[in-house]
Amino acid sequence: MNPKLYFYYWYIRTMPLRKQFFFPKVLGIEETISEIVNHKKSISRFGDGEFRLVLPNENLKFQEENQKLTERLKEVLTSNLENHIVAIPESFHSVKAFKLNVKYWWMNFMNKFGNQLSPYFNKKKKYGNAFISRFYLDYKDKRKVENTVTRLKKIWDKKDVLIVEGEFSRLGIGNDLFDNSTSLQRIICPSKNAFSRYNEILEQTKKLGENKLILIALGPTATILSYDLAQAGFWAVDIGHVDIEYMWYLENAEHKIPVKYRLVNESIGQTIIDLPENLEETYNRSIVYKISE
Template sequence: MSNIKKIIKKILPDKLIYDYRIIQILPQYIRSKHKAAKISIPEFKMMSDEETVDCIINKNMSLSRFGDGEFLWMCGQKLNSFQKYSPELEKRLINTMKSKNEKLLIGFPKGIIDSHKCNLFARMHWTIIRANYFYDIAKFLDESQTYCDASITRPYIDYCDIEFSRHKFENLKRIWDNKNIVIVEGKKTKLGIGNDLFDNALSIKRIICPAENAFESLEKIEESIKKNVSKDTLMLAALGPTATILASDMCDNGYQMVDIGHIDVEYMWYLHRAILREPIEGKSVNESGNRDCSNVYDNDKIYLNSIICEIN
């Protein structure tokens, strides 16, 4: 079946596939819409994306982001993902969400409570999530706390307005503008390689982690950071739920780390004006349905010279 899907993707225009996927989830959306409309959503206090970046820059704050996947793990669900579920993963995610560290920003997806700026497919997705999981998610949230939007690092594929996305990327680029940064990422992630996303950074170093099940190597990753990174250096992490936990742990240890998530993939889709969550050459894109990727960047000198440590 997966081979048939790949053949269909090659033959049909992306817009037609996008429309087909809307039709696919339409029955579930219709069942969910009435249920979602009856849910009374508390007025959670949320920062704007600009305020979030201002806090990261001016107050040296860290950021842990919780997407729908993290919340499902916290509810004990097992996902078909690059990270396997474990009770310890669930526990650590819940503890991170409950963190009272004043230097740590916590993000959850604004789309759960307000998706009006999203495209049709994304609005339908968030309606389904809200209808089926809102009360499970809400039990982890605190109405007295101010949150930021976890989707701050996902400013393209769920939206319709190119100018909106351009502004959001420019806002994010302020975080590493003229700074020395250390990127903590999976082996197949390669943030900024093949694009200009981090060209405004002063320098880039990398700690390379396992592409899958990085949570099992959390202690090794933290030891490597403490050994190789000074506390006045900004770190960006792209490691799925491990980054969520890692940003909190390192913040507790006096470091600044921003869970930057899918920013590079989103930027590549933005540059390509992609309609679908398409594969990207040389980079692993779990959401494309194909975790394999070419080795086009494996011998890139800029990439190799930036690596200070690789954790197996």
């Protein structure tokens, strides 16, 4: 059967299931970035991984199930701070902008988990768009991507930046993504089960993040960390995956290819991730604190 015909056949057959799910309102990518830039709002992003951890008996390759983590994610998801945005996938509101296989994937996810997640959403609330950092690969129309990248770079333009990331994430290494920042430092965290070191991560981020824009790429831990930092008066943006998406954009990738110098959980056939000498020196110089597993 033609893939498009199969999709619409499947769409009609599963319609009764979708009618039970409340579709929350989600801002566009541009609107979400504008809230961050113009109002210095922090943001916590929920993707399929964070939602799986909210539900019982689910876990991720890089973050084992943890009851405290689950409770904290629920707290963030239902929070309502003035200086903080809760962001969820655009696909929870509409899948029309996405490629066919992506539409199918998200609709299948919502059919499976939507009814369990519905109680956590506020019908009167507009959520931020979690795809501010997944702006390229899954979309059919790529014409807005360059503009999105320009808008994203305004977040850290002429800012002193502290990146809190997992080992081997290496945001901005080997590309120009953060070249317009004033300065850039890093806290390196465990690449797996980072939440087990959460107290130390939070303490050091507060200590080293004074008067800085804090960018976080740390899976579900980033979702919680951004929220806690916002409560404490810091400006923290959960921006995980933005660097990978940017590299795919530069490579004109059509699927999730490996990215040099980084560990990419979603790609197959990962290449060597050792840094060349010149980049290793730049990277090591930017590290101000390292938290071991």
